Amino acid sequence: xxxxxxxxxxxxxxxxxxxxxxxxxxxxxxxxxxxxxxxxxxxxxxxxxxxxxxxxxxxxxxxxxxxxxxxxxxxxxxxxxxxxxxxxxxxxxxxxxxxxxxxxxxxxxxxxxxxxxxxxxxxxxxxxxxxxxxxxxxxxxxxxxxxxxxxxxxxxxxxxxxxxxxxxxxxxxxxxxxxxxxxxxxxxxxxxxxxxxxxxxxxxxxxxxxxxxxxxxxxxxxxxxxxxxxxxxxxxxxxxxxxxxxxxxxxxxxxxxxxxxxxxxxxxxxxxxxxxxxxxxxxxxxxxxxxxxxxxxxxxxxxxxxxxxxxx
Amino acid sequence: xxxxxxxxxxxxxxxxxxxxxxxxxxxxxxxxxxxxxxxxxxxxxxxxxxxxxxxxxxxxxxxxxxxxxxxxxxxxxxxxxxxxxxxxxxxxxxxxxxxxxxxxxxxxxxxxxxxxxxxxxxxxxxxxxxxxxxxxxxxxxxxxxxxxxxxxxxxxxxxxxxxxxxxxxxxxxxxxxxxxxxxxxxxxxxxxxxxxxxxxxxxxxxxxxxxxxxxxxxxxxxxxxxxxxxxxxxxxxxxxxxxxxxxxxxxxxxxxxxxxxxxxxxxxxxxxxxxxxxxxxxxxxxxxxxxxxxxxxxxxxxxxxxxxxxxxxxxxxxxxxxxxxxxxxxxxxxxxxxxxxxxxxxxxxxxxxxxxxxxxxxxxxxxxxxxxxxxxxxxxxxxxxxxxxxxxxxxxxxxxxxxxxxxxxxxxxxxxxxxxxxxxxxx
Ligand SMILES: [Zn+2]
Numbered sequence: 001x002x003x004x005x006x007x008x009x010x011x012x013x014x015x016x017x018x019x020x021x022x023x024x025x026x027x028x029x030x031x032x033x034x035x036x037x038x039x040x041x042x043x044x045x046x047x048x049x050x051x052x053x054x055x056x057x058x059x060x061x062x063x064x065x066x067x068x069x070x071x072x073x074x075x076x077x078x079x080x081x082x083x084x085x086x087x088x089x090x091x092x093x094x095x096x097x098x099x100x101x102x103x104x105x106x107x108x109x110x111x112x113x114x115x116x117x118x119x120x121x122x123x124x125x126x127x128x129x130x131x132x133x134x135x136x137x138x139x140x141x142x143x144x145x146x147x148x149x150x151x152x153x154x155x156x157x158x159x160x161x162x163x164x165x166x167x168x169x170x171x172x173x174x175x176x177x178x179x180x181x182x183x184x185x186x187x188x189x190x191x192x193x194x195x196x197x198x199x200x201x202x203x204x205x206x207x208x209x210x211x212x213x214x215x216x217x218x219x220x221x222x223x224x225x226x227x228x229x230x231x232x233x234x235x236x237x238x239x240x241x242x243x244x245x246x247x248x249x250x251x252x253x254x255x256x257x258x259x260x261x262x263x264x265x266x267x268x269x270x271x272x273x274x275x276x277x278x279x280x281x282x283x284x285x286x287x288x289x290x291x292x293x294x295x296x297x298x299x300x301x302x303x304x305x306x307x308x309x310x311x312x
Numbered sequence: 313x314x315x316x317x318x319x320x321x322x323x324x325x326x327x328x329x330x331x332x333x334x335x336x337x338x339x340x341x342x343x344x345x346x347x348x349x350x351x352x353x354x355x356x357x358x359x360x361x362x363x364x365x366x367x368x369x370x371x372x373x374x375x376x377x378x379x380x381x382x383x384x385x386x387x388x389x390x391x392x393x394x395x396x397x398x399x400x401x402x403x404x405x406x407x408x409x410x411x412x413x414x415x416x417x418x419x420x421x422x423x424x425x426x427x428x429x430x431x432x433x434x435x436x437x438x439x440x441x442x443x444x445x446x447x448x449x450x451x452x453x454x455x456x457x458x459x460x461x462x463x464x465x466x467x468x469x470x471x472x473x474x475x476x477x478x479x480x481x482x483x484x485x486x487x488x489x490x491x492x493x494x495x496x497x498x499x500x501x502x503x504x505x506x507x508x509x510x511x512x513x514x515x516x517x518x519x520x521x522x523x524x525x526x527x528x529x530x531x532x533x534x535x536x537x538x539x540x541x542x543x544x545x546x547x548x549x550x551x552x553x554x555x556x557x558x559x560x561x562x563x564x565x566x567x568x569x570x571x572x573x574x575x576x577x578x579x580x581x582x583x584x585x586x587x588x589x590x591x592x593x594x595x596x597x598x599x600x601x602x603x604x605x606x607x608x609x610x611x612x613x614x615x616x617x618x619x620x621x622x623x624x625x626x627x628x629x630x631x632x633x634x635x636x637x638x639x640x641x642x643x644x645x646x647x648x649x650x651x652x653x654x655x656x657x658x659x660x661x662x663x664x665x666x667x668x669x670x671x672x673x674x675x676x677x678x679x680x681x682x683x684x685x686x687x688x689x690x691x692x693x694x695x696x697x698x699x700x701x702x703x704x705x706x707x708x709x710x711x712x713x714x715x716x717x718x719x720x721x722x723x724x725x726x727x728x729x730x731x732x733x734x735x736x737x738x739x
Contacts (some may be wrong), residue, residue, distance in 0.1 A: 012514075089631055111632030112516035113586030130636070134516025169516060196519060197510025231502070 003301040007119040007126040010135035011176040019181060025297035026290065032069055033292055043072035046103040046303055050076045051093075052129070053109040054201050058264060059129050059138070062288070063106050066295035071099040072103070094118045103303050107131075125302040133167050139263055140173035142294040144181060146287050147218055150259055160212040162244060163222025163271055164193040164233065170263045171222060175201045188212035189244060194231040209244050212220030214253050220261040221246050221271045237270050251281070259283050313337075313356055315697035316348055320362025320692060324369055324682040325666040334367065336688040339731035344684060345521060362692055365725065368665045370402025370689030373643060374672040375467070375492075375570060375618035378404075378435070381422060382411025385467055387623040388707050389423060392643070393432035395621070399643040400724025401688040403434035403678065404621075408445065409468040415451045422461035426661050432734050433727070434689070436462040436678070438492065441480045448704040450480060457487040460536050462676050465492035467546060470528055472498055474535065481541040490676055492544045495528035495553070496594065505634045507580040507595040515583070517633065520595050528553035533567055534561040535685035542566040544675055547620050549575045549594040551604030558613040568675050569608075569617035573642060573649035574714070576605050583716055588629045588636035590714045592622065602708035606658050615671040617664070619646045623710030641708050651695055655721060661695070692726035694737075699723070 003018060014022075032040055048067040049060035060076060063134050069142060076099075088096075090109075104125050107115045119126040130136040130156050148154050159178055165171045165187050176199070178185050185195065185203040194205055201265035206212050224240055234240045246260065260272075260281045268274045277284060315336040322344065329650040333348035334341060335357075343507040373396060379387040387395075389406075396404045406423060407415035413424065413593040420437045426653070427435030439461035443449045445468065453464065464484055471477040482489050501524045506512050508519025529545055533556060536543040548554060548571045557569045579598050590596060609612040623640025629636050650664050659667075669691075673680030679687060725737035 076694065089627075091630055109632070113633045116586055117630075117632060132516050133518070171512070172516060195513040196508050196521075197513045200510040247428045 002304075006302070007115070008137055008298055008302060009115050009119060009126070009128045011137050011140050011173045011180065014137070016127055016180055019141070019144065022294065022301065023148060025301060026145050026293040029296040029300070030290065030293035032296070033289070038069050039071060040069065041071045042300060043067070043070040043303060046072040047101070048072045048074040048299060049097055049102045050074055051097065051105055051107045052076065052127040053079045053107070053114070053137065056108055056131070058288070059108065062271070062291040063129060064293050066187055066292050066299055069292070070299060072299065074075070090114060090117060091121050093174070094122050098122050109211065127298055127302065130169055133169050133172070135173045136169040137177075138171055138291070138295055138298065139170050140177035141298070142287055142291040143174055143220070143263070144177055145260060145290045145294055146261065146283055149286075149290070150283060151217060154178065156183040157217040158186065158215060159167055159218040159220060160186045160188060160205055160216040161220045161222065162188045162209055162212060162246070164224055164228060165189050165198060165222070166193045167225070167228070168222050168295060169302045172201070174220065176202045179203065184280065186212050186216070188307050190234060208251065210253060213250060213258075215255065216258060217255060218259045218261060219246065219254065222263070223265065223267055224271045241270045245271055246276050248276060248279075251276065261287055264288070314479050315358045315509060316511050317360045317362050317367055317690065317692065318348075320365045320367035320684060321369045322438075323662055323665050325662045325670050328682060329662065332369045334682065334690070336731045337492050339685050339688055341682065341684055341688050344682060358667045359521045360692070361546055364694070364696065366661060366693040366695060367682070368691045369669045370727070370729065371400050371647070371691045371724070372403045372405075372670045372672040372678065372680065373401045373619050373621065373646065374405045374616060374676060375572070376404040376406050376621040376643065377409065377623065377639070379410065379623055380407040380426065381419065385709070386625050389426040389435060390430040390432070391709045392434060392621070392623070393427060393430045394641065395641070395643040395706060396433045397727045397729075398707045398724070399645070400647045400693060400727055401433060401643060402599060402691060402727060402729045403436060404643070405438050405462060405676065407438050407465060407467040408440040413440050413444050414438070415445070417455050417459040418635055420456055420461050424460045433729055436676070438463045438465050438467070440464065440478060441466045441471055441491065445471050447471050447476060450476070450483060453484050453487050453489055457489055461489065461707060462678065463490040463492055465494065465546065467492065467494045470494050470496040470498060473527065474531060478535050479541060481535055481543065483540070485541045486676060490542065490544055492546050493528070493532045493579050494546050494636050495532060497524045497527045500524035500527065503634075504595075506583050506591065507597050509580060509598065511580045513585060515586070522550035522552050522597065522601070525550050525594050526556055529553040529556050533557070533565055536567050538558070540566070542568065545569040547572050547575070547594060547618070548605065548608070548614060549597050549601060551601045554604045554608040554613055555586060558608065558611070568615045568671075568730065569613065570618040571605050571609070571614050572618060572620045573646050574640060576602055576609070576653065577649050578714060586633040587714065588631070588633055589640060589712050591633065592620070592640055593637050593638040601665055606653070609653065609659055609663070609667065615667065615675065617646065617667045618672065619643055623708055624712045625710060640714060641706070641710050644706050644708065645701060645713060645715045646694060647724050648701070648722050649715070651690040651693075651722035652720070654695070688728055690728040691724055693722060694725045695722040697721065698726070
């Protein structure tokens with residue numbers, strides 16, 4: 001099977017079969033990163049542009065390493081170094097980049113739908129590395145990979161996603177991705193952080209964290225942003241962490257084999273207690289490792305990897 | 313020379329509805345009767361065959377943005393006037409959010425001068441409620457009235473300061489200037505880019521709740537009651553606003569209201585794929601809101617259909633959704649979209665003419681109507697022509713419409729202003 005699409009824009013547009021293909025490919029890619037010589041020639045001669053309108057060290061580094069491990073040439077552009085500051089539109093910037101014949105454009109943008117706009121205009125494959133509050137498909141895929149690896153399967157597991165659901169593209173993409181793969185998703189957070197109509201994604205919603213975690217196989221904590229206080233979403237970090245922070249005490253009611261995830265970067269002592277983040281249930285660093293494998297798989301698949309890379 | 317509009321169904325709501333001929337001389341209606349031609353055979357006359365068509369008093373769009381002065385690449389007074397004529401409007405009211413803002417005699421006079429020079433449709437300037445649309449101080453309403461303004465609005469912005477709104481109502485009443493309120497609570501809207509709900513949530517866009525509009529509608533109704541001065545509510549988009557206005561009217565509060573064709577034709581689902589031509593303020597709502605707006609049109613809660621014609625170039629629209637400008641053009645699609653309400657039996661053709669001609673004239677104190685002695689501002693509508701909307705053929709300078717490619721039925725086929733034909737449809 002091949003990936004039959006040009007772009008990776010969101011989890012809605014991927015079929016369950018395509019998700020499985022990506023995860024299977026990522027499983028194979030993971031081994032490359034464990035070799036002493038962490039490089040294969042698969043994408044030699046290919047150019048990957050990492051176009052980051054929104055600062056992100058983690059995701060950009062992950063894509064950069066993924067490209068380099070496959071021998072692609074990668075180039076990073078950030079909003080401050082690009083002509084965006086001079087008033088060029090996204091479409092113009094995209095066309096200029098395309099004129100240099102890249103093989104893949106990875107984009108992160110503060111505006112929902114920006115990768116879709118770019119994908120419509122360009123012939124090159126576009127991978128969404130996060131657009132506003134909308135989607136973060138590569139994060140969702142690495143989360144699916146990590147859960148599958150630890151639980152053997154995704155179907156039938158119950159995952160609780162806890163925090164500021166309203167502003168989280170990770171929550172949206174995982175709600176779509178996990179339900180598509182047969183998992184139950186429960187979202188939890190204060191009423192101010194649950195967006196209207198989210199239940200139409202076939203998820204359940206609670207404002208009570210204890211209720212969300214008691215029968216969860218996986219607990220995913222979301223980063224809380226201090227700036228949200230200005231928008232009256234919560235009164236203080238102190239109260240937030242008391243009610244919605246993940247602590248050992250709250251974990252007492254969780255399943256014995258529960259897994260704890262976090263898309264990072266974490267606020268220790270706020271949404272997740274210091275010792276819980278490093279505790280026995282945490283698979284947070286495994287997520288980071290798998291992030292490289294998933295991004296290698298995607299770069300490989302969108303460039304038509306199966307056809308081009310026989311023999312590697 | 314005489315002009316005779318022959319054999320059409322002449323509808324002047326509450327006054328006329330019959331197959332009649334209208335005779336026009338020197339820009340005025342001089343005769344309305346059956347078989348008018350025979351009597352005037354001795355004079356040389358121009359005959360307009362209106363058989364099978366609707367002959368209505370000239371349509372008035374009381375909510376239009378002409379972008380001139382300041383943004384002439386989007387629309388000018390001339391191109392906007394031509395778009396109006398093509399859409400069947402004999403008069404339009406242009407909102408003051410130009411650059412400079414129309415808060416002075418100079419800008420009001422500039423608009424009138426350019427409209428007279430274009431010589432297409434009547435253009436009535438709406439001046440600002442507050443200086444610079446800033447919501448901080450009153451404009452000189454006496455001066456603006458004298459210059460030719462017909463109404464006041466800070467459209468584009470709400471008047472957030474309730475005290476200023478109260479005083480604007482009181483002071484404006486001295487000059488008989490209708491106050492048009494753009495109802496939007498800035499704090500509730502926050503960074504909202506579309507209607508709040510499942511569609512926005514799935515698309516990762518910040519939502520604008522219905523209450524952001526209805527809270528201000530309710531406030532303005534309270535101020536209307538307090539002052540006794542009429543308020544006209546612009547572009548009603550929510551069911552809560554319809555309910556509030558209906559209740560107020562029942563109590564005898566002198567509030568009037570308009571909606572735009574897109575608020576009874578589209579839901580927020582049409583924002584999908586981040587289509588910026590479906591982005592406007594207030595945003596497209598839901599089926600329930602459409603239902604309430606139609607009900608409001610039926611029972612008279614909503615007096616007027618106005619387009620909120622808001623031209624934008626591709627520079628403002630071919631961008632990220634949350635950064636795209638609000639607004640769509642409407643002058644050249646209003647008649648077929650209005651006729652859809654007639655076609656589906658929600659309102660009848662007389663109601664439609666009332667809401668697109670009679671009522672805006674009444675609210676603004678403009679002359680209007682098919683009566684002997686009146687100025688011949690007339691729109692002829694063919695309700696039967698089927699066609700596909702093609703934005704590339706619009707007269708407007710802009711193309712930002714979600715209705716491009718829609719199959720519709722009915723259009724204005726002749727627009728007459730002061731006895732002069734400013735637009736005539738040719739196949
Ligand atoms: Zn407005």
